[in-house]
């Protein structure tokens with residue numbers, strides 16, 4: 001969730017000693033436990049994936065597997081990570097063949113008093129949201145140093161020994177949302193294999209408050225200095241990223257001519273930001289695994305801070321996938337599903353995925369802006385008329401993430417859009 005990721009929480013098995021682990025490796029090589037994980041995956045029982053992989057979780061953790069492969073302690077990638085031939089990516093992480101269509105847009109006029117520049121800005125944003133739904137945002141006002149520190153702390157976190165990272169997993173009281181460290185994310189249905197990544201999730205509110213203290217305490221119980229700087233950086237980052245999101249929200253409202261719309265504003269009275277760090281380790285045969293399955297994000301929109309390693313891909317008009325070249329200092333903005341519905345289909349939420357490479361780890365920091373969870377998502381009445389008939393049913397975020405997404409699984413297996421299931425010419429997706 002990533003996308004706003006509300007995948008079922010996975011529970012963690014115990015973690016044993018290093019020796020125990022090496023023995024398990026042999027067992028894993030014979031395929032027992034990982035094989036179990038795959039059969040659970042095949043049955044679609046996402047909750048049980050982690051328990052079914054090796055009991056210590058090591059061989060189901062891409063970062064750990066990647067390290068063991070590099071150190072020569074493991075000979076091949078466990079089968080549970082290998083994607084079936086037909087759903088593998090063919091376009092490598094450095095294939096930029098459609099990237100020229102993704103504009104870089106300077107949003108600084110949003111903070112200034114030049115109405116002509118602001119009008120141009122709004123037009124540029126509208127154009128990008130109507131075509132691929134992706135753009136790079138510069139001039140956002142987030143200090144470069146802070147962005148670098150947020151990335152550096154992410155790298156530090158993912159470089160910790162697995163046992164320590166696992167201590168920061170899924171705090172008690174977590175009600176179905178991914179939070180803290182996720183070792184083997186079972187992300188984005190339909191699952192085809194385990195994804196080649198690890199994650200760390202924080203949840204924040206409109207004022208920029210974020211639940212980082214709890215996780216820092218779990219990760220570094222004995223290192224106050226580290227805890228403090230980790231918390232400081234992500235609190236500041238969350239404050240800024242919410243500010244960028246709210247600025248973008250106002251620009252999007254203008255782009256849809258909804259700046260005075262109560263309907264539009266209601267979604268952002270109590271928005272949540274899901275701040276999600278993803279680490280994608282290198283893989284020996286990058287295209288036999290997948291950093292992140294093709295998926296749609298579920299909230300209003302997402303801003304992604306990529307490091308300099310490409311890997312985020314979308315499909316161009318020809319159907320071929322290509323990587324979005326990271327723009328230094330920029331956020332990659334993308335329209336998500338709720339905004340496509342609210343805009344009555346005018347803004348496009350695009351299918352995207354992440355591929356990995358042979359040598360370099362990749363780190364991204366995504367901020368998913370979720371619409372107020374209690375609000376019913378439906379097209380803004382101002383955008384519905386004879387020429388633009390209403391396209392979608394009404395549904396809540398909860399219905400989207402639970403029942404609608406499940407109903408769309410088979411359809412998504414063939415790269416269909418989850419939102420096809422909420423079109424008015426289909427049965428009401430909220431009726432059982």
Ligand SMILES: O=C(O)CCC(=O)C(=O)O
Pocket residue numbers: 001002003004276278292297304306311312352353354364366
């Ligand atoms: O890692 C990235 O660049 C994008 C991640 C993403 O699409 C997601 O978490 O929803």
Ligand SMILES: [Fe+2]
Pocket residue numbers: 003295296297352
């Ligand atoms: Fe995504």
